[in-house]
Amino acid sequence: MATGDVEVRNWFSNARSALGEHYGALFPAQKAYVNAFIFYGLYLSTKPFGWEISEGFLYFALFSWGMALTSDLLSFYGRLADAALGKLLLLVVVGGGANIAIALSAQVVNEITGVDPSKFVHTIAFISVFTAVVLIHIALSVLFVLGLGIGFIYLVVHWTGDDRPIAMLFPWYQSGDSVPHKRLTVTVRVVSFMAVCWFAYSWAADGQTGYKAFVDDKARWFLYTFEMFGNAPCQLLDSQRLAFLGDGQVLVGEKGGEGISFKAQQCVVGE
Numbered sequence: 001m002a003t004g005d006v007e008v009r010n011w012f013s014n015a016r017s018a019l020g021e022h023y024g025a026l027f028p029a030q031k032a033y034v035n036a037f038i039f040y041g042l043y044l045s046t047k048p049f050g051w052e053i054s055e056g057f058l059y060f061a062l063f064s065w066g067m068a069l070t071s072d073l074l075s076f077y078g079r080l081a082d083a084a085l086g087k088l089l090l091l092v093v094v095g096g097g098a099n100i101a102i103a104l105s106a107q108v109v110n111e112i113t114g115v116d117p118s119k120f121v122h123t124i125a126f127i128s129v130f131t132a133v134v135l136i137h138i139a140l141s142v143l144f145v146l147g148l149g150i151g152f153i154y155l156v157v158h159w160t161g162d163d164r165p166i167a168m169l170f171p172w173y174q175s176g177d178s179v180p181h182k183r184l185t186v187t188v189r190v191v192s193f194m195a196v197c198w199f200a201y202s203w204a205a206d207g208q209t210g211y212k213a214f215v216d217d218k219a220r221w222f223l224y225t226f227e228m229f230g231n232a233p234c235q236l237l238d239s240q241r242l243a244f245l246g247d248g249q250v251l252v253g254e255k256g257g258e259g260i261s262f263k264a265q266q267c268v269v270g271e
Contacts, residue, residue: 022180028071029067029068029071029075032064032067032068035060036065039060039061039064040057040061043055072189072192097132098128098132100135101131104131105124105127106124108215109127109223111216112219112262114262114263114264115245115264116245120223123227126218127218127219130214134211137200141200147194147197151190151193151194223243223253223262224253227243232244232250232267237254248266249266250265250267252265
């Protein structure tokens with residue numbers, strides 16, 4: 001066997017071993033980031049050929065990136081929840097967000113029915129899940145605007161290699177000298193989170209009109225299906241259902257070709 005072939009094989013074997021050692025020393029979130037970059041590189045290299053597998057590489061890259069972000073957010077949540085101030089902040093955010101989501105849901109129900117939304121608490125609870133998504137997007141949009149400056153400061157201070165100014169500016173920070181490739185990891189984390197905030201900011205600016213129509217449609221469907229009845233003292237068409245409001249008033253829902261519509265009226269027996 002030629003000496004050159006042996007040297008090439010030894011070089012590849014040593015490179016593979018070195019890469020394996022470096023990869024094995026990484027934390028799970030770091031491995032997920034590396035996997036995301038590898039899959040995205042494979043996607044870019046195969047995309048010009050029009051191969052269907054390139055889309056698969058892209059999906060794997062997005063999945064790995066999402067897993068890495070999820071791991072980082074859970075780690076940050078754990079650190080925040082360990083501190084008394086962090087627990088208070090989480091309580092304020094979750095409690096306040098839940099109340100705002102319920103209030104927005106009540107507004108949605110009032111808009112589509114024109115009556116007191118407190119009569120339909122189940123629909124309000126159902127829609128609050130969708131309005132919570134809106135609140136999360138708004139919060140991420142605000143973080144994007146604020147984070148442009150804060151993230152830059154965080155990266156600049158981090159690359160100085162001194163933990164003291166970081167701990168002074170960011171009280172929740174904990175020294176992680178044992179983290180391999182710490183500076184690069186922090187940079188990737190900040191850029192990834194800012195990318196998520198940028199997507200949320202773009203959606204908040206351009207996509208809320210369509211999302212509001214989607215939420216209104218789901219509210220109509222839930223209210224008509226689960227909070228209205230097909231049998232009543234007053235006569236109903238096959239496509240109609242009603243909910244009792246009190247004092248002889250009912251809310252009639254009618255399913256037609258253009259969707260579900262509602263109107264309040266008197267329920268007169270025999271009519």
